[in-house]
Amino acid sequence: MPFERGAAPRVDPEQIASNDNRYHCHYLLIxxxxxxxxxxxxxxxxxxxxxFAFSAKTSAHASRGGMRPFPLDEAxxxxxxxxxxxAEERALxxxxxxxxxxxxxxxxxxxxxxxxxxNRYVNALCASLAQAADTPLAQSMPFSAVYVxxxxxxxxxxxxxxxxxxxxxxxxLAADAEVTLEGRLNGFDDEKWQVALxxxxxxxxxxxxxxxxxVRQQAARFDDRETLLxxxxxxxxxxxxxxxxxLIFGLPGQDDVVWQQDIRDVMASGVHGVDLYxxxxxQGTNLERAQEKGTLDWLADGQQRAAMYAYxxxxxxxxxWERLSCSHWRRSPAEQSRYNQMAKRGAEIxxxxxxxxxxxxxxxxxxxxxxxxxxxxxxxxxxAPGMVMGRNPNARMDGLLRGALDSGVLALDxxxxxLLTHLMPLxxxxxxxxxxxxxxxxLQLTLAGRFWNVNMQAGxxxxxxxxxxxxxxxxxxxxxxxxxxxx
Numbered sequence: 001m002p003f004e005r006g007a008a009p010r011v012d013p014e015q016i017a018s019n020d021n022r023y024h025c026h027y028l029l030i031x032x033x034x035x036x037x038x039x040x041x042x043x044x045x046x047x048x049x050x051x052f053a054f055s056a057k058t059s060a061h062a063s064r065g066g067m068r069p070f071p072l073d074e075a076x077x078x079x080x081x082x083x084x085x086x087a088e089e090r091a092l093x094x095x096x097x098x099x100x101x102x103x104x105x106x107x108x109x110x111x112x113x114x115x116x117x118x119n120r121y122v123n124a125l126c127a128s129l130a131q132a133a134d135t136p137l138a139q140s141m142p143f144s145a146v147y148v149x150x151x152x153x154x155x156x157x158x159x160x161x162x163x164x165x166x167x168x169x170x171x172x173l174a175a176d177a178e179v180t181l182e183g184r185l186n187g188f189d190d191e192k193w194q195v196a197l198x199x200x201x202x203x204x205x206x207x208x209x210x211x212x213x214x215v216r217q218q219a220a221r222f223d224d225r226e227t228l229l230x231x232x233x234x235x236x237x238x239x240x241x242x243x244x245x246x247l248i249f250g251l252p253g254q255d256d257v258v259w260q261q262d263i264r265d266v267m268a269s270g271v272h273g274v275d276l277y278x279x280x281x282x283q284g285t286n287l288e289r290a291q292e293k294g295t296l297d298w299l300a301d302g303q304q305r306a307a308m309y310a311y312x313x314x315x316x317x318x319x320x321w322e323r324l325s326c327s328h329w330r331r332s333p334a335e336q337s338r339y340n341q342m343a344k345r346g347a348e349i350x351x352x353x354x355x356x357x358x359x360x361x362x363x364x365x366x367x368x369x370x371x372x373x374x375x376x377x378x379x380x381x382x383x384a385p386g387m388v389m390g391r392n393p394n395a396r397m398d399g400l401l402r403g404a405l406d407s408g409v410l411a412l413d414x415x416x417x418x419l420l421t422h423l424m425p426l427x428x429x430x431x432x433x434x435x436x437x438x439x440x441x442x443l444q445l446t447l448a449g450r451f452w453n454v455n456m457q458a459g460x461x462x463x464x465x466x467x468x469x470x471x472x473x474x475x476x477x478x479x480x481x482x483x484x485x486x487x
Contacts, residue, residue, distance in 0.1 A: 021092045035184035035425050036466040039042050041459035043430035049434035050310060051303040054455045057278055062458035064398050069391045070363055078385045080361055083130065084140035087348035089337050091145040091339055092171060094125070094164070095353030096153040096235050098406040099367065100187070101220055110355060110369055113155040122160045125353055126167045131374065132352070133170035137360075142174040144347075145339035147182070148201075151355075154183025158195045165199025178203055186222035193235065203242040203335075204235070211259045211265040213249050218297055229269055229417065242335050247270045250279035250309040253297040259308050262316045273335035274310045274321075275328050304321030309451050325406050326450040344406045346399025354384065364389035398461070405457050410443040419469060426463050430456065 043053035097110040098118050111117065132138050146168055156164070168179065169432060180203040181196055188206075196204070210216055213224040236243050245266055250257055254442075266274050279300075291299070300308065313323065321329040325344075328337050343349060351358030354374040357366040367386035368374065377384045384475075390399065397419070404410035412420055427443055430436040435449035435456060 064461040081135040090348035095356035096150040102440040147339040232269040244273040272332040273330040345403035362391040
């Protein structure tokens, strides 16, 4: 039977979700001729998809494009805070945009950690939080997670930490709310630790990046290997809170030997969870400038980084660590990584602070990073400068798809039958290219798929834009998924 271009043939979802590879091969050959499928959506056929399915990972996140700025005056903004939340789950994100040092790989350094500037900012931020906490919007349902990120929030003083913790408690937090403080170990002394614990912080995320002293020096990080391991041992000794470490693979000078020691060190450090993040080359970094000058140490290429990812995950799992997502593992059930999972699923995240991003009543929201207009707006009782986006009518399904791919498993029976049928050409292509396996009504990412999962998310949203579910022509104002790095 002939098919119209842009329309999928009728198929049996149970047969789609079966493990009949002959069916998938036949289906893919038919469908590729009637739908828009490109290598940026599907990856390419290669004997080694872990290393070569896509050309490169260029972003840490992916989302559907096409949302337009939403015109909102001050009266409209104030009225939003008098409404009740419509969300199924939500969190707070609080941004502290100060760092004492710019790391070589960072392209979003915002403000130096001047104590007077931090103090002024934290006081204004806490006043803003206190005002928001008393609104119907904030009080209408509990928050399951709070994330204080940056920047380097641990550069706040102990008194500032106590002030921030107190105002956070004015929001209706769930009884088991995850309250995370992000930062670095350097400068996070016992006084700050005890104040943070007393204030209700129960999870701490530290950017270790690498334990190797020489690699750390090249990345412009504080402290050597022994100092880091000693401090992590002190913080994890009594299990007073969940401690998480971030590691980056692909840093200058970080060869296989160094990376293997990094994995051994993080497993021995006592931390409850670890993120393995790939170094992404970004414009405007000191690392880029060093590379242009030819002064950069040895740097792993994309294929070597793929092998490093595979090694890290395999070693963690061989030693009993559980994979919670494509980039996060835990050794203890105390580590939930709740905020990160909620963000991927598209939960409502009320943002506070210059440079903070989140959502409110279904609208995306990103505040500007410039401190001066942020302070001026708060002093006059107005909304801080930033961008409000129109509501995404597909937000709930986008969150389901993004969250599932981030976890590595998509239950196909959670998708409406028409959408499942529509997406099967893409899913079949992923299976053909070694990025996923379809079995028992589940799309499960392979090791290669987990490594390339952000590319696959971007490819999925690109597919939906080029092949609208209703069969209409793709929108003219955008043809690719938005790819961006969150601050």
